Amino acid sequence: MRGFKTFAGAAAASAILGFSAAAFAQAAAPQPDPPKPAAATEHEMKAKEIAGKDSFLQNLAANGYWCMSPAAGVKFRQVSSMPAHPVQAFDNLYIVGTYYVSAYILKTSAGLIVWDTLNNEKEAKEILVPGMEQFGLKPQDIKLVILTHGHADHYGGAKYLQDTYHVPIALSEADWAFMANTAATRPNSPPPPTKDRVLTDGQKITLGDTTVEVVLTPGHTPATVSSIVTVKEKSLPHVMALWGGTAYPATMEALGQMRTSIQHFKERAKAAGASGILNTHGFFDKINERVLSRGTYTSENPLIIGSARVQGSLDIYAECLEAQAAWYTAMGRK
Numbered sequence: 001m002r003g004f005k006t007f008a009g010a011a012a013a014s015a016i017l018g019f020s021a022a023a024f025a026q027a028a029a030p031q032p033d034p035p036k037p038a039a040a041t042e043h044e045m046k047a048k049e050i051a052g053k054d055s056f057l058q059n060l061a062a063n064g065y066w067c068m069s070p071a072a073g074v075k076f077r078q079v080s081s082m083p084a085h086p087v088q089a090f091d092n093l094y095i096v097g098t099y100y101v102s103a104y105i106l107k108t109s110a111g112l113i114v115w116d117t118l119n120n121e122k123e124a125k126e127i128l129v130p131g132m133e134q135f136g137l138k139p140q141d142i143k144l145v146i147l148t149h150g151h152a153d154h155y156g157g158a159k160y161l162q163d164t165y166h167v168p169i170a171l172s173e174a175d176w177a178f179m180a181n182t183a184a185t186r187p188n189s190p191p192p193p194t195k196d197r198v199l200t201d202g203q204k205i206t207l208g209d210t211t212v213e214v215v216l217t218p219g220h221t222p223a224t225v226s227s228i229v230t231v232k233e234k235s236l237p238h239v240m241a242l243w244g245g246t247a248y249p250a251t252m253e254a255l256g257q258m259r260t261s262i263q264h265f266k267e268r269a270k271a272a273g274a275s276g277i278l279n280t281h282g283f284f285d286k287i288n289e290r291v292l293s294r295g296t297y298t299s300e301n302p303l304i305i306g307s308a309r310v311q312g313s314l315d316i317y318a319e320c321l322e323a324q325a326a327w328y329t330a331m332g333r334k
């Protein structure tokens with residue numbers, strides 16, 4: 001059996017040493033909450049009803065980020081940009097990054113697929129690559145980088161990987177344009193990679209023994225890239241639904257797109273039999289901590305939550321989106 005390493009000591013040493021100034025690229029400007037609208041409370045109650053007696057879902061509905069007020073959400077997203085210890089989540093899936101943002105590395109029989117590239121060249125060079133190397137994963141073996149979307153905290157290291165290792169970079173058409181525009185209009189943005197591959201909804205990408213299904217989920221950005229990917233756990237396949245854009249967007253219009261996308265993703269996750277859900281901001285669902293809590297490879301994998309919880313999580317996400325919409329209405333946001 002392959003080694004199962006979690007570097008728990010490093011985790012303790014590097015936890016919460018500082019707070020990042022790198023906020024979400026599209027985070028709403030800090031603005032005090034208006035009085036809580038009744039409709040927000042109603043949707044929070046509905047989210048709790050969906051959770052029922054399931055403690056995992058209860059935690060998402062009551063204590064998680066989703067149903068927070070906009071101001072509480074902004075505060076919640078102020079997270080340390082210190083390196084998080086790299087973890088092996090499955091036989092063939094690794095998570096490397098900071099406490100703020102993560103990259104996923106999938107090992108196939110014909111090389112590696114990487115989702116996202118951290119904030120910038122420095123993080124790609126000093127956190128992503130060394131983190132991969134701790135597991136014997138070589139950046140020279142990356143065959144494809146899939147960017148979940150065109151925000152700097154996800155594409156920032158892509159140009160470095162493209163220039164250094166000649167790795168093809170893939171993103172949706174609308175987010176290639178969005179990324180170029182973001183880089184051109186925001187003075188401190190990292191340089192984007194050169195436009196390479198374009199991802200489309202329903203596209204299947206096969207590398208060696210593994211196929212990834214692309215699901216476009218607009219809302220967080222114009223065409224956020226989510227993925228359905230089969231990983232292995234004790235050599236058995238499990239399908240993971242990787243949601244590409246975590247935070248609710250700041251406008252009603254984009255929130256409307258995300259509303260549709262959540263249902264689209266939910267259907268695709270169900271059809272694929274997804275039994276786990278991943279995202280690239282680990283602080284939202286404490287994914288690194290959950291992997292670490294596992295302790296040994298022989299114990300159960302905490303990321304396999306079952307199809308019903310995946311569906312329930314997305315129902316709660318959708319219900320909390322309605323609570324956000326109620327807040328936005330009260331705030332006069334369009």
Ligand SMILES: [Zn+2]
Binds near residue numbers: 024025151220245246
């Ligand atoms: Zn983003």
